[in-house]
Amino acid sequence: MATPASSTAAQLDEALFTFLLRMGDNTLVLGHRVSEWCGHAPVLEEDIALANTALDLIGQTQMWLGLAADVEGQGRSADDLAMLRDVWDFRNLLLVEQPNGDFGQTIMRQYLFDQFHLLLLRALQDSADDRIAGIAAKAVKEVGYHVERSAETVIGLGDGTEESHGRMQAALDWLSPYVGEMFVSDEIDAEMATRGIVPDPASLRAPYDAALAEVLAKATLSRHEGDFAHQGGKTGFRHSEHLGHMLTQMQWLQRAYPGAAW
Amino acid sequence: MGEVPGQVRDAAVPDDTPRTASRPPRRDLPVRPSPDQIMAWLDAVPDPEIPVISVVDLGIVRGIRWQGDTLEVSVTPTYSGCPATRVISMDIETALRDRGLQDVRITTQIAPPWTTDWLSEKGRARLQDYGIAPPSPAGGPDRCPHCSSDNVTRISQYGSTPCKAQWRCADCLEPFDYFKCI
Numbered sequence: 103m104a105t106p107a108s109s110t111a112a113q114l115d116e117a118l119f120t121f122l123l124r125m126g127d128n129t130l131v132l133g134h135r136v137s138e139w140c141g142h143a144p145v146l147e148e149d150i151a152l153a154n155t156a157l158d159l160i161g162q163t164q165m166w167l168g169l170a171a172d173v174e175g176q177g178r179s180a181d182d183l184a185m186l187r188d189v190w191d192f193r194n195l196l197l198v199e200q201p202n203g204d205f206g207q208t209i210m211r212q213y214l215f216d217q218f219h220l221l222l223l224r225a226l227q228d229s230a231d232d233r234i235a236g237i238a239a240k241a242v243k244e245v246g247y248h249v250e251r252s253a254e255t256v257i258g259l260g261d262g263t264e265e266s267h268g269r270m271q272a273a274l275d276w277l278s279p280y281v282g283e284m285f286v287s288d289e290i291d292a293e294m295a296t297r298g299i300v301p302d303p304a305s306l307r308a309p310y311d312a313a314l315a316e317v318l319a320k321a322t323l324s325r326h327e328g329d330f331a332h333q334g335g336k337t338g339f340r341h342s343e344h345l346g347h348m349l350t351q352m353q354w355l356q357r358a359y360p361g362a363a364w
Numbered sequence: 365m366g367e368v369p370g371q372v373r374d375a376a377v378p379d380d381t382p383r384t385a386s387r388p389p390r391r392d393l394p395v396r397p398s399p400d401q402i403m404a405w406l407d408a409v410p411d412p413e414i415p416v417i418s419v420v421d422l423g424i425v426r427g428i429r430w431q432g433d434t435l436e437v438s439v440t441p442t443y444s445g446c447p448a449t450r451v452i453s454m455d456i457e458t459a460l461r462d463r464g465l466q467d468v469r470i471t472t473q474i475a476p477p478w479t480t481d482w483l484s485e486k487g488r489a490r491l492q493d494y495g496i497a498p499p500s501p502a503g504g505p506d507r508c509p510h511c512s513s514d515n516v517t518r519i520s521q522y523g524s525t526p527c528k529a530q531w532r533c534a535d536c537l538e539p540f541d542y543f544k545c546i
Contacts, residue, residue, distance in 0.1 A: 147519060150522050158443060161446065162445070165474065236474050239476065240444055251521050251522075
């Protein structure tokens, strides 16, 4: 039995653990959402592209949640964190748990996240924590490719037919209120930023808005004024109803057959 | 384990750990094989998805070294979610066991991140012969691997494995894989 003194010595680095969950839960939840398209995309090439994107995100999840599990030091694995936590323990952004909708909505969600993800990973390459810098350096190459494709596709569909334009504008209108949460700083971010591990997310807002404006202009899409932001995902305070439904699918096997392995 | 930029031919193989009596002696390898010998064996392990190139050609074997009687092989993944990575680790272990190395440990090293710059010249030539255009810094293949025409267009940024994209030749009309440059 641990004495109070020894449990203090081995005190969990709560801020670091939470930050790593946020990274890993974003890629896990979006990776799972995107994988839902496998076998259903409008054309074969898009099906393959989405499946490959999902694969990258799940691979990155293994690194982030693997490190989170190490930092926690309770003997849990990345798989345990992914498959054995319930909704209230997830720390992903509300944006990534939103349902796929039509192909346009999926691509818009992807671009809105990819652009943020790219800026964040670029900054994390200079993290004071070598383990985080290493994962970021690996992931940034893949995410650079993701944003290239999602931005091109947003432009192609936005500046496409009347039908595709209408759907992309509707997707942007629907998803815009989920953008702001990416840049909200809380006490975890503040502590991580002070320690030089993570950039202050608010500092990514200006370059994000500039990149977004450029892509949306080419896509002939317009963003509504106003900065209302749904919040509660990254703090875990209040996820949308969609995450729980998603987890019943994603975690079904471990819920039905606890501990199943092969 | 020291970082090994570029190819790993000159991988350092330090051995300052004394043999421990508790380990069983290697039966079939009285002399410890040289690093060059081990790399040559690994160069015979094919990539499971693109069997014309070896895991060494791919540039994913980042170092080998002895830890006591254990040979530690450091492998870096190509793409973080590539499902071939696990198979590759198993294939490396099996190949070295077949050569008499009983005690092999595979470690994953993610930094520095894998780059297609680490593909060997031999590997690039074999990809080309196999019908896969090798990576090019220009962001796309410079010519069709079938007819050598430079009249090529992209079909999709992604392909049948995470490391490939789909292109098409407008002259011979054949589609082909392009090994993405990262």
